[in-house]
Amino acid sequence: MSATEATELPALFPFAAIAGQPALRQALLLAAIDPRIGGVLVEGPRGTAKSTAARALAELIPAAPFVTLPLGASLAHVAGTLDLQQALAGHAVRFAPGLLARAHGGVLYVDEINLLPDALVDVLLDAAASGVNAVERDGISHRHAARFVLVGTMNPEEGALRPQLLDRLGLCVRLANVADPAERQAIVRARLQFEADPAAFRTRHAAAQAALAERLAMARARVLGPEALPWSDAVLQAAGALCVQAEVDGVRADLVLLRAARALAAWQGDAEVTPAHVQAVAELALVHRRKPGVAAPAPSSAPAPAPATPPAAPPPQAHVGESTAQGRGDAVSDWGAMPAEPVGTVRLAVPDLLPAGTRAAAKKA
Missing domain, CATH: 3.40.50.300 (P-loop containing nucleotide triphosphate hydrolases)
Structure with a gap:
């Protein structure tokens, strides 16, 4: 060019x-x-x-x-x-x-x-x-x-x-x-x-843009370099438990969840991957893999690592498809499946099969 x-x-x-x-x-x-x-x-x-x-x-x-x-x-x-x-x-x-x-x-x-x-x-x-x-x-x-x-x-x-x-x-x-x-x-x-x-406009944001680019380059070097951030058995257990709870198929979700957690740890400059990193990125990795009807887990009581600058934790509105009551999420998660919908009761007319004389006697009684 x-x-x-x-x-x-x-x-x-x-x-x-x-x-x-x-x-x-x-x-x-x-x-x-x-x-x-x-x-x-x-x-x-x-x-x-x-x-x-x-x-x-x-x-x-x-x-x-x-x-x-x-x-x-x-x-x-x-x-x-x-x-x-x-x-x-x-x-x-x-x-x-x-x-x-x-x-x-x-x-x-x-x-x-x-x-x-x-x-x-x-x-x-x-x-x-x-x-x-x-x-x-x-x-x-x-x-x-x-x-x-x-x-x-x-x-x-x-x-x-x-x-x-x-x-x-x-x-x-x-x-x-x-x-x-x-x-x-x-x-x-x-x-x-x-x-x-x-x-x-770009000049006003040039300093923040340069800081983001530098931080991204450092995080990429920590993840893609020869000495990647380590993770413990506790991290593997945390990722596996979340995937089992979401009833995902296969182990691809586990691998994605672990890689995303390591990327977050690198972005935040942490020395190792922790279960808190796994919790922080879990919904991004599982929201489109979770089986229909399986509710998303409640937020962990342990505080997730909070970066000083973006990225931030996903907002509540990103949790679409947490239950069968949220129809659009279910339709995306399961091909051809349709969410359950409430059906109102309808009063049906019951045919009168009694003879005319019996019906009159029943009314007098």
């Missing part, structure tokens, strides 16, 4: 200035610290800063590309395929990289991920979990690194993902509309200030 093209790109809203969505900020930062978590699924209505936060996250990672997957993308466009021009010109079989190769080291943003074909979502999730994209088709046998932060967004009103695909997405944030008037005013005011003068 030339300098002229770069200056024409619109300014990005800084991550440090995003307000009103603490759970979203936390989940994105944790996934950026350890991409092996498997990405973040963001569910919520329109206008809840889903795409704004994803774009801002890429800016915190040095030299990180931000790649958007279009809804109509083909499998060849995403994973890569045979370079036909090279094959026709030089009679050589060469690999033409796709979007997964371009997203390596950065953020891959997938809007309306629930509307993509399942086969395409499988490829995305395989690469996000393994960090490698393998292509075996069209005469091509090729593997390349594809370590990126997958951010998928969806509006539950437009359809749901199958449980098999939900389980393979690392963390999940269920956003709600901001109901507090003062908080809404602060969000709108910040957005209007940014649109009026993006450069001045």
Whole structure:
């Protein structure tokens, strides 16, 4: 990209200035610290800063590309395929990289991920979990690194993902509309200030943005370096107990929960992972995996580690689908299942089968 093209790109809203969505900020930062978590699924209505936060996250990672997957993308466009021009010109079989190769080291943003074909979502999730994209088709046998932060967004009103695909997405944030008037005013005011003068707005948040980027780099080094933060048997037991209580399938939830807890510990600068870290990130890892009808556990009496700066603990509104009374959460968690609904009683007319004479005598009595 030339300098002229770069200056024409619109300014990005800084991550440090995003307000009103603490759970979203936390989940994105944790996934950026350890991409092996498997990405973040963001569910919520329109206008809840889903795409704004994803774009801002890429800016915190040095030299990180931000790649958007279009809804109509083909499998060849995403994973890569045979370079036909090279094959026709030089009679050589060469690999033409796709979007997964371009997203390596950065953020891959997938809007309306629930509307993509399942086969395409499988490829995305395989690469996000393994960090490698393998292509075996069209005469091509090729593997390349594809370590990126997958951010998928969806509006539950437009359809749901199958449980098999939900389980393979690392963390999940269920956003709600901001109901507090003062908080809404602060969000709108910040957005209007940014649109009026993006450069001045970014300058005001430059120090906080630089601090976030530096802290993120330090946390990534602690997690992805040769000496990762240790965890004790108590941490493993805490994660296992929460997963058993949620009645999840398999052990993928345990692994995601442990990695997210370690990422939080690294973000906070702690020397080791503790059960408190597991409790703090449990809902992000389990809300989309919990079996329908299984209630979320009550908050632990032990105080969770509170970071001085974001991320913050998920707010109560992120706990959607805690019981069968919350229909939307159940519909997302179990493909084809429908929540129980109260049914009113109806007075039925009972046919009169008594003879006329008997009925008159019964009335006189």
